[in-house]
Every structure is written in structure tokens, then in C-alpha cells.
Amino acid sequence: MQRPEPFLLINFKTYLEATGKRAVELSKQVEKVGENTGVKVGVAPQFCDLERVSATVDIPVFAQHIDSVSPGSSTGHVLAESVKAAGADGTLINHSERPLRLADIDTAVQLAKQIGLRSVVCAGTARLAAAVALSEPDMVAIEPPELIGTGRAVSKENPGIVTDSVKRVYRVNQTVAILCGAGISTGDDVSAALKLGTDGILVASGIVKAKNPQEVLASFCEAVVR
């Protein structure tokens, strides 16, 4: 079966280095590396920055979360339509730092679909990756919480969880793209992830907190095209 083009998605979390104008600047750098290397890259800035980032760069822009709410009386919640209106292309759902109830994950995926937002649903184990793949999101991202932010890459520290996730996800859903994340910090980590059968990576501190994000991302992209 034809797999999708590899995709590197950069989660800005709530890092000050990627807040406000710095979110716009970092997104421009990401876009430039993508253009230079021909690799598909995307960014996931904070809600307040979605509009100006989307207006500035021409790469996929994702929200970091949406709530499973419909338009109306949901003060303080993140409406899928609002994310879409800000120009975003998709959204993360169920990141380990923003875990959702099972029913809310499924509802959020369906709400995203209905309005044309792509969805990346995160899961911390192979079994849970398969569980969320049943909701038919565009992508699942396997991220063992214990490796997030450690600089020890899931694709090297725990390749078994990645191959097991790929196997279990495919058993229930053959069309979903599979990302992996947690601790990715070098081009080798990215190569390893792709060799294990994934379609890309989800990365945060490895890029955002790097001294030279553009350089590190370039090394990631070169690993993809090698």
C-alpha cells in the first residue's frame, strides 16, 4: 500500500520561545527549511497565535487541542469552528499534556472532520494508538509520556513500542498515517522513526528549545530525504 509523504509536525506547546511574535518567526523558519529541503513540515502554535501564523506561512498549521463542544454556550472552550476560522488546517487531540475522556476524543475527531479540519490523535501506548485509530482520524501519534522532553528518542529507546503501534493500528485501520514522538532530537532519531514504519514525527522541545531551531530542523529533513 502507498504510504503518505513523510510529515514533521512541530508542537510549540506553551514555550515562551514560540509565543506571540516568536511563534510567527519560528513558523517562518520552519517554512523555509521545508522549502529548502522539499520535506513536508507543519507547526502547532498556541490558540492565540493560530490566526497570525496561518496568515503568514503556507505550511500546515495545527491547533494543539479542540474541545468536544458545539457552537453556543461554552465560554472558555476551544470551538473547532473557531480554529478553522483562524486559518488552521488541523488539530492535535488528546496530547498527553491535554488528555481527554474517551468519548470526547471520538467526538472531537468527528467535529474536526465535519468542518474540514485534519486530526492527529495522540496515544501513549500501542494499544491506545489502535483504540484511537478506530475513530478514523487523519493521523495517530504514538508518544510514550515517559520519554517526552527527555531528549531520549522513542525511536531508539523503545523501538518496540513503535513497531507494535504500527502493527496494532494497521490491524484496525489501514489508511491512517502514523507519527511517533517523544525525545526526538537528531536526524538519526528521525531516520529510525521512519524505518520503523511510521509516516513522520511529532516534535516539540527538540526544535523549539534548540539553540538553532532552523539548523536542527534541517538535519531532521535531510534525514527524511536521504
Added chain:
Amino acid sequence: MQRPEPFLLINFKTYLEATGKRAVELSKQVEKVGENTGVKVGVAPQFCDLERVSATVDIPVFAQHIDSVSPGSSTGHVLAESVKAAGADGTLINHSERPLRLADIDTAVQLAKQIGLRSVVCAGTARLAAAVALSEPDMVAIEPPELIGTGRAVSKENPGIVTDSVKRVYRVNQTVAILCGAGISTGDDVSAALKLGTDGILVASGIVKAKNPQEVLASFCEAVVR
């Protein structure tokens, strides 16, 4: 004691009528009524709209919520610094549709203060209004949840809860401004609120879902200056 100038704050909730470009349009209308009447008015759009609304109008702009998180690894949360970087002047905290744990309310108020965001903490009863006033936010807003969105104004249906809130809040904090909300839909409702000792109102559907929001808001403002 000198009370603050009356303030009308319009909560856009997750209404489609006040999402994206329509949030900007509605904010312009609100600003115009404020200018025409000389009454202090503000808006609380969704997170994704804060930046463009703040960039367009010159009235107080509030977020609808912030999370009690610090910069860093809080994917999908609303960072106070992000709201500030988008140009907002303040934030609602603990709206009945986004209720918070007690400790998180206090933390959110302090986070807001530290970076110069004003805070409006909501409470559903007079006793809880006093409890949140102890955190020394800029404003407390008393909103009985059972009247929200009903069109039956708290200032007329349950004046006792408003006067009791004013009394209990002042007992513990004499400098906080007091708003009231829930069901406010006419200029009379606004007058009644001010006569009960409040410093303004928090309103949502009464303006956002009105056939002619500008007209209704004008009637509210006229009630203030009468």
C-alpha cells in the same frame, strides 16, 4: 468610597455569530456604541480571535479563560503570556461554563497580575463571590448559573443575590469591582443592576444573539448614563 466607572463586558462565548471575522465585526459595533454613549464597554472573544480583535478595536479585550500553567510543557492549555501577547487586557476566570478548582482560580488570578492582565472572576453565589474576592482580582462577577441565557435578568429575578453578594464581597475586599450577569436583556435590567450596587454587567446572549446587537447595547449604555 469612590466606585469605579460602570463597565459593560460582552462575553462572545462560542457563538458562531461572534466567531472569526464576525468577532471582529461585533467588536467594532461595540466600540462604536461605547464611543457614541461615552460608556465603558469591553468584549471577551474566543482565544483564536483575541489577536485580530485587539488589533482592530480600542476598547478592553478579555480572554474567556486562562489555565493556571506556567510557560513550558502544557500543550493545549491557555497560557496567560499568550493571551497578553495577543493584545488582550484581561481575562475571565472560573466562568460557570468553565469552572475551576479552587487552587487554580487563585493561581490564575496571580498569574494574570504578574503579567499585567486584569481579571474578572465569576461566581454563582454570594458566598462564592466573597471567596474569590479574597484572591484580590480586579473584578468579581456574580452570575447565578440557573439564570444564564434565560432572558430573565438576575437583577430583577433575584435582586437579593446581588445585594447579598455586594455585602459579602465588601466585607472581605473593599476595592474589587463587582459585576453581575445572567439574563440581562434590557436597559432596565442594567439600571436595576447598578442600583443594587454593582459596577457593571457581564452579558452574552442578550447582545450576541440579538437581532440588532448595536441597538440593544445602545439601550444598555443609555440606561447607564441616565
Added chain:
Amino acid sequence: MQRPEPFLLINFKTYLEATGKRAVELSKQVEKVGENTGVKVGVAPQFCDLERVSATVDIPVFAQHIDSVSPGSSTGHVLAESVKAAGADGTLINHSERPLRLADIDTAVQLAKQIGLRSVVCAGTARLAAAVALSEPDMVAIEPPELIGTGRAVSKENPGIVTDSVKRVYRVNQTVAILCGAGISTGDDVSAALKLGTDGILVASGIVKAKNPQEVLASFCEAVVR
């Protein structure tokens, strides 16, 4: 494939009719009907009643929930070991009135297994029933939230969701038992559920709030053995 013996599980919720001594009394009535009809019946009383109910009757006793916590510093949480020590045989997990985060459902199932508690994981849709079946609990219970407590039985009002659940669950797990619930109030509702391919029912108000619970449960059991 050999299916398990039909099982009728009665959820006492937080009904006063099934609290304290009345939980013990109702459990005795349930046991008696089970003995008279030869049908396998069980009860799910509140936490505080688990010990005395387990000490009194000789039928399966389930908790209504466990938390995904390990022994230690989890004040106010429900420890699997505590439920087990009280004599319970198993536990409900993720009831629609006590919904859990995806990762917590899986953790709770594994915690239950490790100490020999049986698990019944609830789900509101066919897709979610399959998702939770991946965690390999002993049973899944499909309960559309919109029919719970209505007296309109899922097995008659929405037979499609039951057959779809059976189909989707079996696709990923052939050994889990499948219960259905919501609105079950007559023997016909029970027959219908079994004919749709389920292995039993989860019922609450239909028994607990009945004028004569013993009589109604007897009619349920007769429908099973017919």
C-alpha cells in the same frame, strides 16, 4: 464459538433505595431470584456498601468504579485493592455517569486484572465499545447515554447500535462478553438484547426504582431461560 452464560448485572447507582441497609436487602432479593430461576445475576452497590453486601450474598458483587491509582498517596480515590479487600468480584469502569480519560480506562482494566477483579467497561457507541474491547476487559457494556433511565430499552429503540457493537467488538476481540443497557424495563427488553447477540444486560432504575424489584427481576430472568 461458545458464548458465556447470560448475566444480569444490577447497578445500584446512588439511589437511596439501594443505599446502606437497603443495599443489603436488595442484594438478598436479587440473590433469591437468581437461585429460583437459575440465572446468573450480580449487583453493583456503592463503595461504602461493598463489604456488607459481599459478606451477605453469594452472587457476583461489582464496584461502580475504580480509579487508576496505585497504593499510596491518593486520598479520596478508589483503590482496586480496597475494592478487592471488601470482597468484591469486579468493577464497572467508565460508566457514562463516571467517564474516564482513555489512558485511565486502560490502566484501570490492567489494575483490576492484576489483583483478580473482573472488569465491565462501559461505552456509549459501537465504535467506543470496540475501542475499550482492545484493553481486554472481561466484559464490555454498550449503553447509549441518551436512553439511560428513560424506560425505552436500547434493545428495542436502537437495536442497530447493539448489533453494530457486537460486530465491531468481535472484529477486535472474540472472547470478551458483551452486555447492553439503557432503558431495560421488561422481560421482552431482555429477550431482545440476547437475540441481538449480547451476553446479558446492565440495568439500574428498571430494577432499583421498581415498585417490586424482585418481581421485575424475576420476569427478566424468565425471559433469559425461555
Added chain:
Amino acid sequence: MQRPEPFLLINFKTYLEATGKRAVELSKQVEKVGENTGVKVGVAPQFCDLERVSATVDIPVFAQHIDSVSPGSSTGHVLAESVKAAGADGTLINHSERPLRLADIDTAVQLAKQIGLRSVVCAGTARLAAAVALSEPDMVAIEPPELIGTGRAVSKENPGIVTDSVKRVYRVNQTVAILCGAGISTGDDVSAALKLGTDGILVASGIVKAKNPQEVLASFCEAVVR
């Protein structure tokens, strides 16, 4: 003003050393020390153990939490009436390991009052202690989360937070009893707490995880009567 008799309340948390039969055994030891020293002592076992502990000992027995729910359809929640029916005298509310939304704290206190359960509301700071004192529980317990389980006693490490809590609580409520907790592990820690103006202590690991709980508790009680 006459202060209440000093009270030492032992929180069993979810420690295996205080689960099931071991909860009953530990409660008997606590009772014996209370009898020998004449000091008022109480225990807070897990929900599942409330009934047998209450049936065995003649000292105050507290639940560790109640939910702000009324009788009915609240599967998996802890109903105040259920705790009462199990023989408990009171309940902790808002322990830092089971934090509640502001409105739920107040509701839980009122639900407890209505059925004659005593309430001990926990708070992590002096300001929050005053906030919860407005709900007029029987006791407030000041416990800085950062010291819980450390063995470094709040009454010695941070006496300022205790005296500040006493001062702020009395400003809004003169009749509530004030406990303090976190890190209490010696009789000196208990003496220090009482000298700072509190009416007793809330302790967990200091007793439950002690090699000889009875001996340690005896030293606490001797510090009270000294």
C-alpha cells in the same frame, strides 16, 4: 474565645498498610491510644472500609471525600448519605490529592451539614483557608502541598503559613476549628502546631507508615496533654 478540644485526625489515604482488615486494626490502635491518653483522635479510612471501621471503634470516623451529588443517577460517585449510612461521622473535602472545583466544595459542605456529617475542608494556602472557611465547615485544615509526605513538618518548616492561616480564617469565621498538616512526624511538630494557634493536626504517613504507629501516635498525644 473558648477553643475546641485538640483533635488529631489520621488520614489512611490509599496505603495498603491501612486497607481492609489492616484499616480496622490500625483504627483499634488509634482508639486505644486515645483512651490511654485522653486525647481526641479520629481516623479517615477508605470508602470501602468505613462501615467495618465505624462498627468496630468508638472514635470519630471520617470519609476522605464526598462528591457534590444528590441521590440518584451518579454511578461511581460518593454520596454523602452513603458515607453516613456506613456509620461515618464526617468527611474530608478538597484534600490536595482530591482537589475540587470551588462550587463543588461549597455544595459538598452543605450536603454534609444537611445530613449531619461533619466536614474538614483542606486548603493549601492561608488565603484559600479563609476562602473555604466562608462555607462554614466544622474544620479547615491548612496543608501546604509541597510539604505533604516529606517528614518536614509545616509547623516547623513554615510556621508563618500556619499563623497567617489562623489570622485570615478568624477574620472571616471565628467558630471554625483549624487543623494543620503536612510532614507532621514528631510530638514536637504537634506541640508546635498547637502553639501556633491551631486546634489539632491532620496526619497520614507520619502514623500510617511508621514502624510502630501506636508508639508514634502516643508521642503525639503526649505532646497535646503536656
